[in-house]
Amino acid sequence: MTPVDMILLAHGAGGKLTRRLIEEDILTRFENPVLRRLDDGATLTFGNLKLAYSTDSFVVDPIFFRGGDIGKLAINGTVNDIAMCGAVPMYLTTSLIIEEGFKLEDLRRILNSMRDAADEANVEVVAGDTKVVSAGSADKIFVNTSGIGIVEREVSGSNAKVGDKVIISGFIGDHGIAILSEREELDLKVPVTSDCSPLNGLVSSILDATDGIHVLRDPTRGGLATALNEIALQSNVGIRIYEEMIPIRDAVRGACEMLGLDPLYVANEGKMVTFVSPDDAPQVLEVMREHRSGSDARLIGEVIAEPRGTVLMRTRIGGERIVDMLTGEQLPRIC
Amino acid sequence: MKFLDEFQDPRLVKGLLQEIGSLAKRRVTFMEVCGTHTMALNKFGIRAMLPNRVDIISGPGCPVCVTPMNVIDAAIEAADIENVILATFGDMMRVPGSSSSLEAEKALRSDIRVVYSAMDSLGIAEGNPDREVVLLGVGFETTAPSIACTVLGAARKGIDNFKLITANKLIPPAMKALLDAGEVKLDGFICPGHVSTIIGSEPYEFIPREYGIPCVISGFEPVDMLQSILILLRQIDEGRSGVEIQYSRSVKPDGNQIAKRFTSEVFKIVDSDWRGLGKIKASGLALSERFQEYDALKHLGIGLRESAEPPGCLCGEILRGVRSPPECGLYGLRCTPERPVGPCMVSSEGTCAAYYRYSGGARE
Numbered sequence: 001m002t003p004v005d006m007i008l009l010a011h012g013a014g015g016k017l018t019r020r021l022i023e024e025d026i027l028t029r030f031e032n033p034v035l036r037r038l039d040d041g042a043t044l045t046f047g048n049l050k051l052a053y054s055t056d057s058f059v060v061d062p063i064f065f066r067g068g069d070i071g072k073l074a075i076n077g078t079v080n081d082i083a084m085c086g087a088v089p090m091y092l093t094t095s096l097i098i099e100e101g102f103k104l105e106d107l108r109r110i111l112n113s114m115r116d117a118a119d120e121a122n123v124e125v126v127a128g129d130t131k132v133v134s135a136g137s138a139d140k141i142f143v144n145t146s147g148i149g150i151v152e153r154e155v156s157g158s159n160a161k162v163g164d165k166v167i168i169s170g171f172i173g174d175h176g177i178a179i180l181s182e183r184e185e186l187d188l189k190v191p192v193t194s195d196c197s198p199l200n201g202l203v204s205s206i207l208d209a210t211d212g213i214h215v216l217r218d219p220t221r222g223g224l225a226t227a228l229n230e231i232a233l234q235s236n237v238g239i240r241i242y243e244e245m246i247p248i249r250d251a252v253r254g255a256c257e258m259l260g261l262d263p264l265y266v267a268n269e270g271k272m273v274t275f276v277s278p279d280d281a282p283q284v285l286e287v288m289r290e291h292r293s294g295s296d297a298r299l300i301g302e303v304i305a306e307p308r309g310t311v312l313m314r315t316r317i318g319g320e321r322i323v324d325m326l327t328g329e330q331l332p333r334i335c
Numbered sequence: 336m337k338f339l340d341e342f343q344d345p346r347l348v349k350g351l352l353q354e355i356g357s358l359a360k361r362r363v364t365f366m367e368v369c370g371t372h373t374m375a376l377n378k379f380g381i382r383a384m385l386p387n388r389v390d391i392i393s394g395p396g397c398p399v400c401v402t403p404m405n406v407i408d409a410a411i412e413a414a415d416i417e418n419v420i421l422a423t424f425g426d427m428m429r430v431p432g433s434s435s436s437l438e439a440e441k442a443l444r445s446d447i448r449v450v451y452s453a454m455d456s457l458g459i460a461e462g463n464p465d466r467e468v469v470l471l472g473v474g475f476e477t478t479a480p481s482i483a484c485t486v487l488g489a490a491r492k493g494i495d496n497f498k499l500i501t502a503n504k505l506i507p508p509a510m511k512a513l514l515d516a517g518e519v520k521l522d523g524f525i526c527p528g529h530v531s532t533i534i535g536s537e538p539y540e541f542i543p544r545e546y547g548i549p550c551v552i553s554g555f556e557p558v559d560m561l562q563s564i565l566i567l568l569r570q571i572d573e574g575r576s577g578v579e580i581q582y583s584r585s586v587k588p589d590g591n592q593i594a595k596r597f598t599s600e601v602f603k604i605v606d607s608d609w610r611g612l613g614k615i616k617a618s619g620l621a622l623s624e625r626f627q628e629y630d631a632l633k634h635l636g637i638g639l640r641e642s643a644e645p646p647g648c649l650c651g652e653i654l655r656g657v658r659s660p661p662e663c664g665l666y667g668l669r670c671t672p673e674r675p676v677g678p679c680m681v682s683s684e685g686t687c688a689a690y691y692r693y694s695g696g697a698r699e
Binding site for chain 2: 007020257259317320322
């Protein structure tokens with residue numbers, strides 16, 4: 001059997017192999033215009049009502065980490081995916097797949113943080129399911145969440161327009177490096193806390209402030225680079241970013257240097273990129289910076305006409321290079 | 336970030352580029368022989384900032400790329416044995432062997448674990464006393480000392496379920512082989528910073544002495560690399576050739592004595608097969624007589640088989656600096672980072688992968 005005849009960890013990394021799997025094996029079977037948009041969630045119309053619907057499964061290892069745990073991640077992950085559709089998240093469901101022998105105490109801790117995260121994001125968990133599998137059939141606990149929200153403004157990854165400014169809501173790479181620093185085999189001790197947090201408040205405040213928001217995307221698995229590549233492809237535009245403008249903590253940059261990782265590909269769980277018309281960009285930046293989740297927001301680039309479907313980066317030293325989609329897995333099971 | 340920003344300072348870069356521009360009077364070709372240099376050149380977009388007259392090509396500096404296919408086949412064969420845990424550096428996972436890769440074998444339930452340091456494999460051996468732990472030891476002079484320490488550690492602690500596949504290679508003999516083959520005309524070598532931290536500058540002295548070609552040992556940041564290019568241009572301009580150390584914050588002329596001692600205690604120098612370059616005299620490391628009991632292939636009864644390179648793959652020519660990635664008929668079409676055919680497309684340090692990732696898959 002050749003490497004392409006079976007599922008590899010890299011198929012779950014959010015990069016090129018994931019995209020190929022989705023396009024060749026999933027889209028072809030469930031072809032419809034809503035799915036075809038490949039946004040973070042589906043936008044559905046019922047008469048005058050527009051709903052956003054999204055689902056996500058969480059397999060992070062370790063399940064407890066600095067700045068959160070699998071439960072908090074599961075709530076915020078779906079809350080954020082709904083928010084990225086320009087919607088106000090309302091109701092969530094959850095499914096737990098638990099390995100036999102899992103400590104009840106740990107389960108309660110996870111459920112407590114799910115409740116706290118739901119409270120913070122102002123959503124309610126309204127349905128759920130629990131399955132237990134024999135020891136060894138799953139690793140401790142996997143959590144799925146799904147949810148719906150009411151669309152305030154339709155935004156989509158396919159809406160980026162030439163001239164749009166690209167804004168990131170804060171420091172990138174915190175979540176990925178926080179998870180890594182918990183992995184024993186790396187013996188990496190860096191003082192980085194996961195940025196796991198809800199973004200719906202931040203989204204509402206910028207949608208209220210301006211009509212110029214075209215795209216919202218939370219750069220989770222695959223990082224900022226992957227999110228920008230997806231948008232460049234969806235909108236059939238080019239994107240240019242400036243290395244020196246991208247906010248990266250020294251500890252994250254240092255850890256990446258040491259491990260040979262590129263922070264552009266490291267996961268975030270509480271950041272978003274916003275594409276906004278140039279006239280509205282200063283106001284959006286201002287509104288974001290006033291918000292707790294966006295206090296370190298920065299303008300990092302703009303949308304260009306050519307080369308289409310490509311992300312370019314002006315490097316710190318004045319060179320230019322392509323920022324491609326992630327190919328293999330940088331690191332498995334970070335969300 | 337302290338100690339890094341200084342080496343990426345745009346003003347310094349600009350000044351160096353100006354000096355390079357005025358000193359590069361004719362067309363020159365320099366070769367780097369280090370995967371991290373390949374990465375840095377592409378990642379910072381340095382190549383495009385240099386004057387057209389200064390061409391930097393990448394040689395056989397990616398350890399994953401020069402490891403012969405039959406070593407990967409042997410590692411896969413070892414991993415397929417019921418009782419074996421194969422420990423490997425992550426870069427090796429996706430390299431295609433004759434019919435499979437370690438990544439695919441792992442998905443098929445072979446117990447293959449990625450380690451970040453050779454020493455980690457010893458921990459795995461200690462934790463699994465009833466299993467055989469085989470470390471796939473690849474790399475250049477840089478990884479050799481830590482692999483040697485691992486073997487010494489196994490000997491000291493009496494961990495007899497630790498075994499090693501030795502595939503370490505030595506850089507200076509490969510540089511000599513390239514020069515002797517005479518396929519590429521080089522005006523200078525950018526020598527690897529990490530390798531040289533171990534071996535020092537002395538092992539390159541034969542290059543200016545016997546071939547009259549300037550050498551510089553370079554660091555990995557943009558300012559390092561541009562300064563190194565300038566040093567080579569100065570040597571050419573002044574009509575001299577020698578080995579200069581730009582990366583003096585890490586490299587001493589006689590290298591790291593302790594590391595060298597570990598390497599020579601555990602390994603002996605042997606002729607070695609390089610992917611793309613063939614057999615090169617005295618260019619590889621094998622376990623010395625005293626440590627034969629740690630030889631995984633001997634212990635498991637696995638032989639190195641003949642293996643054929645995939646048809647159409649130009650990795651050999653690319654590793655020798657004779658061709659560039661877009662000249663390969665497979666590049667960007669059948670051979671991409673997600674479906675690599677040849678090794679240069681696999682490792683992030685591979686010439687094709689670096690080229691593809693930072694310059695795009697478009698063919699020239």
